[in-house]
Amino acid sequence: MTSTLSEGNTPPRARLGSWPTPLEPAPRLAAALGLGPDDLWVKRDDLTGLGGGGNKIRKLEWTCGAALADGATVLVTTGAAQSNHARLTAAAGARLGLRVVLVLAGSPPESGPSGTPANTASGNLALDGLLGAHVVREEDRTRLAARAEQVAEELRAAGEVPALIPFGGSSPLGARGYAACADEIIDQAPDVASVVVALGSGGTMAGLVAGLGDGRVLGVHVGAVDEPARTVADLVSELCGRPCDPHALRVRHDQVGAGYATLTEPVMNALTLAARTEGIVLDPIYTGRAMAGLAAAVADGDIAAGQRTVFLHTGGLPGFFGHPTTVARAEAGLLDLPGDPTTPSSTP
Numbered sequence: 102m103t104s105t106l107s108e109g110n111t112p113p114r115a116r117l118g119s120w121p122t123p124l125e126p127a128p129r130l131a132a133a134l135g136l137g138p139d140d141l142w143v144k145r146d147d148l149t150g151l152g153g154g155g156n157k158i159r160k161l162e163w164t165c166g167a168a169l170a171d172g173a174t175v176l177v178t179t180g181a182a183q184s185n186h187a188r189l190t191a192a193a194g195a196r197l198g199l200r201v202v203l204v205l206a207g208s209p210p211e212s213g214p215s216g217t218p219a220n221t222a223s224g225n226l227a228l229d230g231l232l233g234a235h236v237v238r239e240e241d242r243t244r245l246a247a248r249a250e251q252v253a254e255e256l257r258a259a260g261e262v263p264a265l266i267p268f269g270g271s272s273p274l275g276a277r278g279y280a281a282c283a284d285e286i287i288d289q290a291p292d293v294a295s296v297v298v299a300l301g302s303g304g305t306m307a308g309l310v311a312g313l314g315d316g317r318v319l320g321v322h323v324g325a326v327d328e329p330a331r332t333v334a335d336l337v338s339e340l341c342g343r344p345c346d347p348h349a350l351r352v353r354h355d356q357v358g359a360g361y362a363t364l365t366e367p368v369m370n371a372l373t374l375a376a377r378t379e380g381i382v383l384d385p386i387y388t389g390r391a392m393a394g395l396a397a398a399v400a401d402g403d404i405a406a407g408q409r410t411v412f413l414h415t416g417g418l419p420g421f422f423g424h425p426t427t428v429a430r431a432e433a434g435l436l437d438l439p440g441d442p443t444t445p446s447s448t449p
């Protein structure tokens with residue numbers, strides 16, 4: 102573990118993922134973005150293994166480690182309806198023999214005639230069910246944490262030992278997983294100048310900053326929290342036991358568009374480009390925004406040719422299938438990039 106973490110006993114860790122994840126070159130994508138062929142590498146944290154993979158596994162190793170040490174019988178967490186964190190908490194619970202309750206924003210899918218679902222749960226929600234999680238819906242997003250507390254109380258009254266896993270898995274403890282990822286990146290690409298990552302609840306970027314320093318991590322805000330830089334800085338301060346100035350962090354705010362759940366044109370272009378140059382599938386909320394942020398950073402000179410850049414692929418593939426607009430546009434073949442010779446419409 103990196104020496105920048107605050108000192109003290111190392112907390113217990115549950116082994117859930119496959120480490121280290123690969124670091125793969127992306128020369129065709131690099132060229133399409135305006136970088137040199139050896140400049141861009143993809144850290145495949147979509148290949149962490151359990152439950153379809155993704156960044157949340159690294160955090161869950163620590164938060165579930167603590168839950169097991171506390172004698173937990175059930176994990177309780179919160180998220181959006183298409184939360185990758187919720188799906189992976191369900192998978193972690195299955196792996197560890199713990200029950201899982203997910204408190205998710207929104208209302209349940211509508212029922213069709215004679216109990217058949219008309220508007221079937223898709224993407225992450227379908228996997229939550231497959232993995233055996235119990236899903237509680239909360240229509241008021243601002244009440245998710247309070248509702249999770251209430252669920253935990255009810256479980257305690259029924260004789261269970263609930264462990265509350267924080268929103269997005271982002272706590273100083275969970276962020277330890279990404280300090281370890283930073284160590285992997287330094288081993289695999291010692292000359293890395295920038296690591297580009299989606300910034301949701303902040304724990305992933307915080308752990309990377311703990312391991313790589315303030316200046317080498319570029320977070321692309323997805324619209325999940327109100328003050329992304331402060332959220333990350335607070336996590337770094339607590340994790341490392343040193344002050345972290347939010348203004349010293351590299352955070353882009355230009356990819357949120359009309360809001361967290363919306364699909365923007367730059368993200369559609371990023372999804373298409375990554376898929377058609379490297380066969381890499383991104384999602385419309387997180388990794389698509391991070392890739393659109395990388396393209397914008399190259400365009401405005403924040404990231405330049407000749408510097409080693411690592412794009413952190415944090416997973417989220419089920420979220421692609423849980424986003425009706427993205428699926429419809431992909432199916433309709435409307436994602437063609439103007440003038441792109443790899444698009445079907447312009448190939449013979």
Ligand SMILES: Cc1ncc(COP(=O)(O)O)c(C=O)c1O
Pocket residue numbers: 155156184185186269271299300301302303304305306384387388415416417
């Ligand atoms: C696929 C994916 N990438 C990135 C993130 C962002 O990670 P964090 O919440 O640690 O900022 C998330 C969070 O839900 C995610 O699901």
